[in-house]
Amino acid sequence: MTRNVAIIGAAGLPVRKWQTAPGDEIQVLEHEVLAKVVIEAMADAGADKNDVASLVFAQPRPYTTQKYFATFMANYLRLPCTGSVVEILGNGMTAALAFEAAANDIRLGRAKVALALGVNFETATPAVDHMMNSMRATGDVDFHSPFGFTPISWYAMDAARYIHEFGSSRAELASVAVKNRRHAALNPIAQLRKPITLDDVLAQKPIVEPLGLFEVPPRGDGAACIVLADEEVARARGKPYVRVRGRGFFHEGAHQINEVPNDMIALVAAAKAAQAAYAEASVSAQDIDLAELYAPCTIIEVLASEALGLVPRGEGARRCSEGETSLGGRIPICTSGGLQSRGHPAHVTPFYSFLEINQQLTGRAGERQVANARLAATSAELGNYNAAMVHVLEGVG
Amino acid sequence: MLPRLDIDRTRAYPPRVTAFTQTFWSGLQNGEFATTRCDACDKLAFPPKPICPHCWSTRLTWTPLSGLGRLYSQTVVHAGPTVFASEIPYRVGIVDLDEGVRLATRIIADTEPALDAAVEIVTLAYRDGPLFAARVITP
Numbered sequence: 001m002t003r004n005v006a007i008i009g010a011a012g013l014p015v016r017k018w019q020t021a022p023g024d025e026i027q028v029l030e031h032e033v034l035a036k037v038v039i040e041a042m043a044d045a046g047a048d049k050n051d052v053a054s055l056v057f058a059q060p061r062p063y064t065t066q067k068y069f070a071t072f073m074a075n076y077l078r079l080p081c082t083g084s085v086v087e088i089l090g091n092g093m094t095a096a097l098a099f100e101a102a103a104n105d106i107r108l109g110r111a112k113v114a115l116a117l118g119v120n121f122e123t124a125t126p127a128v129d130h131m132m133n134s135m136r137a138t139g140d141v142d143f144h145s146p147f148g149f150t151p152i153s154w155y156a157m158d159a160a161r162y163i164h165e166f167g168s169s170r171a172e173l174a175s176v177a178v179k180n181r182r183h184a185a186l187n188p189i190a191q192l193r194k195p196i197t198l199d200d201v202l203a204q205k206p207i208v209e210p211l212g213l214f215e216v217p218p219r220g221d222g223a224a225c226i227v228l229a230d231e232e233v234a235r236a237r238g239k240p241y242v243r244v245r246g247r248g249f250f251h252e253g254a255h256q257i258n259e260v261p262n263d264m265i266a267l268v269a270a271a272k273a274a275q276a277a278y279a280e281a282s283v284s285a286q287d288i289d290l291a292e293l294y295a296p297c298t299i300i301e302v303l304a305s306e307a308l309g310l311v312p313r314g315e316g317a318r319r320c321s322e323g324e325t326s327l328g329g330r331i332p333i334c335t336s337g338g339l340q341s342r343g344h345p346a347h348v349t350p351f352y353s354f355l356e357i358n359q360q361l362t363g364r365a366g367e368r369q370v371a372n373a374r375l376a377a378t379s380a381e382l383g384n385y386n387a388a389m390v391h392v393l394e395g396v397g
Numbered sequence: 398m399l400p401r402l403d404i405d406r407t408r409a410y411p412p413r414v415t416a417f418t419q420t421f422w423s424g425l426q427n428g429e430f431a432t433t434r435c436d437a438c439d440k441l442a443f444p445p446k447p448i449c450p451h452c453w454s455t456r457l458t459w460t461p462l463s464g465l466g467r468l469y470s471q472t473v474v475h476a477g478p479t480v481f482a483s484e485i486p487y488r489v490g491i492v493d494l495d496e497g498v499r500l501a502t503r504i505i506a507d508t509e510p511a512l513d514a515a516v517e518i519v520t521l522a523y524r525d526g527p528l529f530a531a532r533v534i535t536p
Contacts, residue, residue, distance in 0.1 A: 131478035139501075142412035143444040146528055147489050147503045148474055148481040156472035157491055164470075164512040206486075209473040257501055259443050259450075261469070261493045 005103040006234035007242040007393070008113075009045025009227035010355040011037050014189040015343030018221040019063075019121040030064050030119040031076050034223045038077060038117060041225035045113075046237050051229075053111035054083030056102040058094045058118025058347045062133065063125050083111035091137055092294060094118070095224075095350035096380030096389040102228050103244060112230050116354075119223035120345035127219060138383060139256055152216050152297055154256055154384040156208035159299035161265050163210070165314070168302075170210060172317035174201040176298035177214045177340050179326050184337025186327075186367040187356075191220045191343030215298040215340065222345030226354050240362040240397040245283070245375070248276025251387035269388040270307035270379060278309075281392035283375060285309030288392070290332045290360060290370045291377040292353040296339045301325075304379055305333055308390065327368060335360065335368045350380040350389075361395030398428040399464055400519040400532070402505075407525040409480045417447045420459060425527040430518050432498065434460040443498040464518035466494035468533065471504050471512070492516055492531045503530040 013033060020027045042049065055077075057070045066072055070087045074080075083105040090097045095118060102114035122130060131150055138151040162168055178198050184190035196214060204212030234241040250272035252258065262268070278284055291310055295301035302316035310331050311319045319325060325333040336342040336356040339349060357376045359365040373395065380389045414422050421444070424431050433442050435449035436456035448455055471490030474481075481487065490504040504510065505519065516531040 127476065128479045128482065131476075132480065135478050140444065142418070144501050146408060146410045146412050147501065147530075148409070148477050148484065148487055149489055149501060150474055150477055153472050153474050153489060157470035160472060160512065161470040206473070206475050208475065257491055257499050259499055261497060261499045264469070264491070 003107050003109060004231035005106045005244040006229050006231045006396070007226060007244070007354060007358050008047060008229045008234045008237065009041045010225065010358040011040035011044055012189055012224035012352050012355045013037055013222055015191040015220040015222045015345055015352070017123040019124040021124045030060060030069070030121050030223070031066060031073060034073065034117065034119040034225070035076055037223045038115065038225045041115070041227050045227035045229070046239065047113050047227055047229060047233070049079070051113040051233065052079060052115055053081050054102055054105040054114035055079065055081055055085045056098045056105075056114065056116050057087045058098045058120070058351070059087040059089040060118065061120055061122045061347060063122055064119070083114060091382035092296070092346055092349065093380045093382040093387060093389055094347045099226060099228070099350065099354060100247065100389070102226075106228055106230050112233050114228045115225055116228060116351065117225040118348045118351065120347040121221045122345070123219050123221050130219070144256065149256070150208065152211070153208045155297040155300050156211050158265050158303060158384065159210055159297070162299055162303065162317070165265070168317040170202065171198060172321045173298050173302065174198055174215060175321035176301050176317070177201045179320055180334055180338040180341045183327060183335050183368060184341030187337050187342060190337040190341055191218055192337070192341045211297055211299070217296045217339040217344035220343040220345050222343060222348050222352065224348050224351035224355055226351055226358070240395065242358050242361045243394045243396050244391060245394045246277040246279070246281030246392035248273035248278075248280065248390045249388070250276070254386050256384050256386065264384070265303055267303050267307035267385040267388070270304050270381065270385050270390070273379070273388040273390040274308040274377070277377070277390040277392045283392060287375050288331065288377045289373045289375050290335060291379070292334055292336060292356050293378070294339070294350060294353065294380045295334065296344060298340065300385070301333060301338060304385065308377060308379065310377075327370065332370050335365065335370060350378070353378045353380070357393050361393060399430055400517065401428055401522055402519055403522045406523060408523045408528060409484065411526060418445065421445050422527060425520055425529055426522070428520055430462045430464045430529065431459050432462055433457040441496055441498050443500050462498070463495050466492045466516055466531070468504065468510055468512055468514045468516050468531065469493050469499065471510060490531065503528070505530050505532040
């Protein structure tokens, strides 16, 4: 018998710079921060510690001094497990893969309750040094890195191609950042909450042309915990929960670029993952009430919203500028503020998407609440959306 | 022969060379741009590989490339890793070669190039070894 998986609780640290420098006398350390988030998430879930049988971690950044972090935390939380205690790594998709591994332990009957959790601390390492790592993750070390490609340089090339093919304007693309900041202003855990105008976005210094500072993610630290459970456990609590209705994954077998020329900005992995998730959930894109997309840059939100079928191809930027993807619009996207404003502690970023959807689908999103939200989609990705994971989630009760 | 530009400094982040890829890099130093073609399925790979990524055959032949193609996309990097600090800002892009191969490299252009512009691969001869780049062909 296939068991249904539910999200029954979630918590996330406000995204900002938390990490202390190595020489600081008083340190802010990952395990203490994450432990408190776990307690908060379990209180939100109303679940029994004794039912937790799996701990699936997003692997911390290399700057986290404590190694074998998962097994260290099993001790710190004093949590014997019969399912799994494991760390997972998959670039930007890391937390979505951790979520899936936790869900699989429930599907396999190995856990009634499983935690998908992690902490991403990185801001004590300057951006120029951090990029020495990240350029090796988002490129071929011998055939891309020698030229100086940075992680977001690939997204910038998506933007250039999109403008070239669809005649979209810079202002239309930049409207995504304005919209996301407006959403973040309503989100207490967002990193950047001060409202900005279109002129502000367009006036920023270029980072990777044509994208400026406000169209790329700030660096941030974060920690989050998602409590997953067998749906029977979720139902027995007598409180609203979120059911995992569908899941799709696709890796196009390419790393940053496809060596056989293709339509790079179609985000084929996102499109195929979405089709699979919608099929498993027996829904179509038109049924989705809101979406929390993994989109580090403005252009990527546009391309992912098109690939998931939420807006028509080539019209994503314009539709955003017209308010269609804003709170109160036809299909609100990234009500958390998205990666540009909610923040992007990369290894745990998809956890923050599940956290937002959990709040929305259980009617607890406060000023950000999407009225009558029942079905939501999330996406996560790695590379230049060379791989994508899409979930369809449903509010119950 | 590829056009050659001499650059009087060392590479910021040199590629590693294997017994297999040294054919590519030493050829590039001599103005040749080549990759592997599969003897079994006839498809090209880029970067060159000791296996065919398409059919997994291990029978391959080094094949010269024209070095001619089109600029698929490009950007200018204003915030880059430590090793490239002295080169910022620099222009990079994606090129589709006429043979049906996509690659990523530095772009040489005086002004912002139009996408789909014709480009040619050039050898960048640094003091410590070669890299390649794509130069926009001005009509």
